[in-house]
Every structure is written in C-alpha cells, then in structure tokens.
Amino acid sequence: MWARLPRGRSRTATSSSFPTDDWLAAVLATPGLTGLRDLEAAREMLFADALRALPLIERYDGPLIDVGSGGGSPGLPIASALPDREVTLLDAERGKCDFLRRWAPPNAQVVWGRVEEQPLERWGVAMAKALAQPATAAEWCLPLVRVGGAAILWLGVSADVPRLGRVSAHLGGGIPELYDGLAVLPKVAPTPPRFPRRVGVAKKRPLA
Numbered sequence: 001m002w003a004r005l006p007r008g009r010s011r012t013a014t015s016s017s018f019p020t021d022d023w024l025a026a027v028l029a030t031p032g033l034t035g036l037r038d039l040e041a042a043r044e045m046l047f048a049d050a051l052r053a054l055p056l057i058e059r060y061d062g063p064l065i066d067v068g069s070g071g072g073s074p075g076l077p078i079a080s081a082l083p084d085r086e087v088t089l090l091d092a093e094r095g096k097c098d099f100l101r102r103w104a105p106p107n108a109q110v111v112w113g114r115v116e117e118q119p120l121e122r123w124g125v126a127m128a129k130a131l132a133q134p135a136t137a138a139e140w141c142l143p144l145v146r147v148g149g150a151a152i153l154w155l156g157v158s159a160d161v162p163r164l165g166r167v168s169a170h171l172g173g174g175i176p177e178l179y180d181g182l183a184v185l186p187k188v189a190p191t192p193p194r195f196p197r198r199v200g201v202a203k204k205r206p207l208a
C-alpha cells in the first residue's frame, strides 16, 4: 500500500548553516520535549525523518506550517533546508514556543496558539508529526491549507488509511497518497464553513 518516496531536488539537502547537533542536544537536555535519550537517535527521528518529506513539500507552492512543532521537528530542519519558504512553527505550549524561538532560522516565525484558532486556507502545506491520531491531525491541518496545497502527516505503518480518506473528504481533502510512512492529503476544495469545530471536539469526536 505504501509507495516509495519520490526523488526531489532537495532529497539529500542538509542545512549547512543550521546548527543541527546543537539544536538536537538542546532538545535532549530540555525536559518535556522528547522521550529520546541519545544524539544518534535524535538525528534519525527528529532530523532525518523530517527531511524525508522535502520532495513532497516541494510539489506545493506557498508558506508552510508545522502544527504542534514541539521541539522543532519537522519544522526546523525543513525551514533550514528551504530558506526561501516562509515557515510557521505553531505550538499550544508557551514554553515550547520559547524554545523554538531560540532556534528558528530567519524564514521561520513561531506562533504560540491552538491550531483550531489559526487563519484558514492560508498555507500551501500544513504538516504534522506525532501531533494526534491521524483523523484528528487531518481535521486540524486541512482547514489551514489553501486549495491546491496539501496536508502532510507522518503516520505509523499501521494507520487506518481508509478512515483517513473518509475524514479528508469531509474537509475538502482528496484521496490520501501514501509514501513510506507519510500521507499527503491534497486540498481539492475549500473546507466547509462548519470547520474548525470547537476546541477539543476533533479529538473527542473524530469525523470517522
């Protein structure tokens, strides 16, 4: 069911000016940002795993938003690899936003707030890694994306993809495309005006 990731211009890009190991060491040293314990695992899970999405992101124009950025993955590696793209790093927790501000490159802005309260139909790509169950993450991300863009979700290989497709259809999203643990939900129509639902509802009562 999972396709291989396409090769893209930045597939092997690393961000030479971004102090990757310093950032990762700070993530590991800051309570509440990760359950990972060592730098090697952090390089793999927070940095390399984020950059896997570059060829998918580059298919879409416009600004990017990382929803629930936490310690900065995937948003910081992607912002540093794509310095010409405007990137928003969004998190609901103030302390995490303070941390993100210390590491954000010039093309990234940090927003402290809840996803349900952000502007709609604004971004070319909304991405989320370990934010919530896929149905909830899709409901949070797709309304932020303009038609022609996409939501990109990092999923486990056991994710219920048919269910994700049903959720996507409610939100103006198309059929999920699957690449090696990543789901691309294309935005094919404006999200209906009944979204976003009230804070907390997407988690409590998923659409499918």
Ligand SMILES: C[S@@+](CC[C@H](N)C(=O)[O-])C[C@H]1O[C@@H](n2cnc3c(N)ncnc32)[C@H](O)[C@@H]1O
Pocket: 067, 068, 069, 070, 071, 072, 073, 074, 090, 091, 092, 093, 096, 113, 114, 115, 116, 128, 129, 130, 131
């Ligand atoms: C498990 S962490 C994942 C962090 C990061 N994406 C990663 O993969 O390491 C989930 C993050 O989502 C944030 N979050 C949860 N619900 C949110 C909401 N409704 N709006 C914005 N951020 C939210 C949390 O504060 C937390 O930092």
